[in-house]
Amino acid sequence: MAASLEVLGERWSLLAVREMTYGVHRFGQIAGYTGASRDILADRLRKLENAGVVERRQYSEHPPRYEYHLTEAGKELQPILLHLFQWGLKWTDAESSVAIKHSCGHDVEIDRSCHHCGGQVSRETIEFTSADHD
Numbered sequence: 001m002a003a004s005l006e007v008l009g010e011r012w013s014l015l016a017v018r019e020m021t022y023g024v025h026r027f028g029q030i031a032g033y034t035g036a037s038r039d040i041l042a043d044r045l046r047k048l049e050n051a052g053v054v055e056r057r058q059y060s061e062h063p064p065r066y067e068y069h070l071t072e073a074g075k076e077l078q079p080i081l082l083h084l085f086q087w088g089l090k091w092t093d094a095e096s097s098v099a100i101k102h103s104c105g106h107d108v109e110i111d112r113s114c115h116h117c118g119g120q121v122s123r124e125t126i127e128f129t130s131a132d133h134d
Contacts, residue, residue: 007051012036013044014081017070020054021078025067053077083110 008014015034024030031041045068048054053074056066070077086109088094100108112121119125 007047007053008077010044012040013048014084016041016044016048016068017053017074017077018081020068020070020074021081025057025069026059027066027068030068048074079110082108086110 008017012034015036016030019030019033022033024033027038027041027045030036030045031038034041036044045054049056049068051073052071054068055071057069059065059067082100085096085100089096102108113119114121114125
């Protein structure tokens with residue numbers, strides 16, 4: 001977890017990733033929607049790029065301009081962002097003007113079940129063991 005937080009543990013990093021999941025890819029738009037200052041955002045995007053979470057794609061040569069897109073690693077953050085969103089609605093005073101709906105029309109709920117047996121995942125049903133690194 002510490003390694004993940006080293007890459008993603010800053011507010012502006014997660015908000016930038018959120019915007020890219022919404023389809024916002026240009027620096028100025030990401031800055032505007034997140035409220036991050038341009039220098040802080042540039043630093044966070046550079047860190048995310050170095051970590052392999054985002055990639056820059058040039059869309060203009062004169063002047064050189066880039067868009068930011070999620071890599072596979074970045075796309076895998078979507079369920080985490082959804083869970084953070086739902087957690088914030090439940091446990092903070094935050095209100096949202098956005099509802100998250102599945103294509104079936106129902107609200108999205110994060111599934112906390114084992115994909116092998118279907119059992120619920122909770123602190124009582126999991127254990128932490130040493131990872132084998134053969």
